[in-house]
Amino acid sequence: MATVTSTDAPQGGVVEGHGATNAGRMEEFSYDDSIVRMFATATIVWAIVATLAGLLVAVLLILPGLAGGSQYFSFARLRPLHTNAAIFAFAGNAIFAAVYYSTQRLCKARMWSDALSRMHFWGWQLIIVLAAITLPLGITQSKEYAELQWPIDILIAVVWLFIFGGNFLMTLIHRRERHMYVALWFYIATIVTVALLHVFNNLVVPIGWFASIPVYAGVQDAFMQWWYGHNAVAFFLTTPFLGLMYYFLPKAAERPVFSYRLSIIHFWSLVFIYIWAGPHHLHYTSLPEWASTLGMLFSLMLWMPSWGGMINGLLTLRGAWHKVAADPVLKFFVVGVTFYGMSTFEGPMLSVKAINAFTHYTDWTIAHVHSGALGWNGFMAFGMLYWMLPRIFQTKIWSDKLVSLHFWIGTLGILLYIIPIYAAGLMQGWMWRAMDDTGHLMYPDFVETTQSIVPLWWLRVVGGLLYVSGTLMLGVNALMTWMNRPSEYEVPVISAPRLSKEYNVTEPKAKSHLEGAPVLDLSKKLDIFGRMGWHRSWERLPVKFTVLTTLAVIVATLFEAIPTFLIRTNVPTIATVKPYTPLELAGRHIFVSEGCYNCHSQMIRPMVSETKRYGEYSKPGESIYDRPFQWGSRRIGPDLAREGGKQSSFWHWTHFENPENVSPGSVMPSYEHLLTEDLKYDAIAPHVQAAAYLGAEYSEADLNDTANVAMAQAERIAAEIVEQGGPAKTYEKQAVALIAYLQRIGIDLFAEETPAEAVPAETAPEGEAAPTDEPAEVAMNHANGSQID
C-alpha cells in the first residue's frame, strides 16, 4: 500500500479508471475522505442549529410573546423549521457522512464520481438553506416533514435520486468486494424508498412558485401523508442509521457483528413490514377502519425484527463490555441502540388502538419522537462522529474528557426532556377525557389542561438546554481537532484488481444432491432452489437487489393505496358538503401558511369525551375539498373541526389581536399582522382555478370574477364585526379571509338540505346506491362506525 498527501481538494483523478473490467489487471485507488469531512462538518453545524431551533420553539411555546409579535418567529412557523433541520439537515448530513465513509470501504472502491459527490453536498446544503428561508416566510405545504414547496421538492428529488442515488449505485456496480455487506442493503432501501415516498406524497398542482395544492384531498391526502410521514421515520431515520450501526459499531468494537444471519432477517423484515404501518397515525379518524387495523397489525409485527436488530447491535459487544466503560464512542452507541429498542417497543405499543385513543394528539407522541430522535439518531450520529473525527482529520481528538462530558450531559438532557413530556402527555390524556359523576367533562375549558402542563414544558426547556450544550461541546471539540490536523492529509493508495465478471470461486454451479437418484427432474430443481443460491446471487447484484427492494416496497404500498383510492364507499359523499368560497379558500391558504395545523387538529374522533367537547365526530365526506387536509397530529390548542359558528366574527378578530383578551391563559401568540396587512384579492383566483381543476364545482362568477365575489363576502363579515362592536373597514384585511374560513369549518354537515345532486355515473360502482340520494344524516351513517368510549 502506497501513500500520497493531499489537501482537502477533491481527488478526482486518483489513478482509477472506471471503464476497465479486466479482472487480472491491478488498479490503484484511494478513498475520498474529503467528501466525508464536508458532510461530517455539515452534520455538526446543523446539529447545533437544529437543537437550538428546538430550544427556541420550546421557549416560544411557553412565552409566545417572546417573538415580539413577529409573524416570522411564531411557534407554528418555526416548529417545521426545527423538525426539518433535525431530520433533513442534522440526520440527513449524518447519513451522508456515514454512507460516503462506509460505502467506499465496504465496496473497496472510491465513490464513482467526485463531481457528483460534491454536487450532492452543495445541492443538499442549498435545499436546507431554502427551507430555512421559506418556512419562516410561511411558504409551506403544511404536510408534516414534507412542508417544503414544489420547486424545492423537485430539487430534493433530483439531488437525492439522480445525484446521490446514481453515484451510490454506480459505486456498488464498480465495487471490488464481491458480497454487498448488509449495511449497503439498508442504504439501498433508504435511497429507493425515500425517493418513492417523496415523489408520491408531493404530487401537487402549483399555484405560482410559492403555493400549491395536493392532487389528493381529505382522507386520501391524509393516507398519503402518513404513508410518507411514518416511512420517513422508517427509511430516513431508521434504515440508514441501522446501516450506520452495522458498519460503525463493529469498527468501534473491533469485532464482527454478533449474527450476520440475524442482520439479514432484520433487513428484510423491516423492508416488508414498515411500509404498511403508516395508517396507525390515523386511528379513529375518517380513514377506513380496515386500513387503520392493517396499520396496527403491521406496526405490532415491527416490534420483533426491531428488537432483533437491537439485540444484534448490543451483542456485537460480547466480550468487549470492558471497552464500553472506557470508550465514550461505544457509550454513545450503546445508549443509542438502547433508545432504538425503547422507541421500537413504544411505537408498536402506541399503534394499538386502545392505547392510541388515549395518547394521540397528546405530548406523549412528542416524547416518543424525541426519545428516538435524541437518543437513537442523535447518539448514533455523535458516536459515529467521535469515532470518525480522528480518522478523517488524521489527528487525535482534542479532548477525550469533553467527549465524555458530552455523553453524560446529553444522556441527562434526553431524560430531562422526555420524562416531563411523557408526564405532560399522560396529564393531557386524562384531563381531556375526565368525566364527573353526572357525565360531564371535568375540565371543559381547554386552557386549563394547557396551563397545568406548562411547568413540565419548562423542565423540557432545561433538558433541551443540556442537549444543546452537548452539541456545542461537539462543535468545539471538532473545531479544535480540525485545527490540530496535519498540513496535508495522507491518502493511502490501495492496489487491487477488479472483480471478475464470473463468480465461481466458492459456490460452483449448483448441482442437486439428488443427482442420479430415481426422482423427477422437478424434485432436483426444487432441491437446488431450496439451497437458496439464488438469494446469495441477488446479494451480489446491486441493480437486481435494488429492483427487488423497490418491488417489495411498491407491492406493500399498493395493497393499501389502491383500495383507499378506488373503492368509493371508503369516502361516502355528503350531499350538503360544498366547495369553499373564494374568500374561504384565501383564508384557508392563510391557515396553512401560518402553520395552524401545528397546534390545532381538525378531526373529532368518535369518542364521548371528544364529541362532548367539540361536537359531532368528523365524517370522511366532510373533507373531500380539503387540499391539503388539515387533520393535524397534536392539540396544543383545541380541535377546530366544528369551529364554524361557535364564536362571533369579532371574537375571532379580537382573538387574533391578542388571544389572552378572550381566552386567558392561552399560549397562542398574537397574529396582529393579519389585522393590519391587506388581503390580496387579485391573488385569490389561481387558488379557485386550481381547486376547480381538481374537481370542485365553481360558478362562472367564482372563476371569472373571483376578486369581487370574495370582496362581497368579506364586506358581509366586516359588517358583522361592526355590528358586534368591532372596528370598521376590516374587509380589506387578511384576518377577514381567515375568519370566513374558520366560520365555515364543519358546518356543511348540518346545512339545510338541498335537492340531491346526481353522483357522476362513472365514479359509482355498479349495484351500489349513491349516498347522495339520501338525506345528509343517512349518508353520514355510512361514514363511520359507531361511537366508542
Place this chain on the structure above:
Amino acid sequence: MIKDLVCALDYSACAEWALALFVVAFATITYGTLKLSQNASDRFASIPLTDHVEDPR
C-alpha cells in the same frame, strides 16, 4: 380496467392477504438465511473490519 378489478374485490380481505404475504416472505427469508453457511456468514460479517481488499472475494 384496474378500477373495475379493484372494485370487484372484497377489500375487507386485505389484512388477511397482507398477513399471508408477510408470513410467506418472512418464512422464505428465514429459511434462506439459515441456509447460509457459517463460513460465509463469518466472512461476510468481517467485511467492515478491514479497509483493504482481501482475497478471496
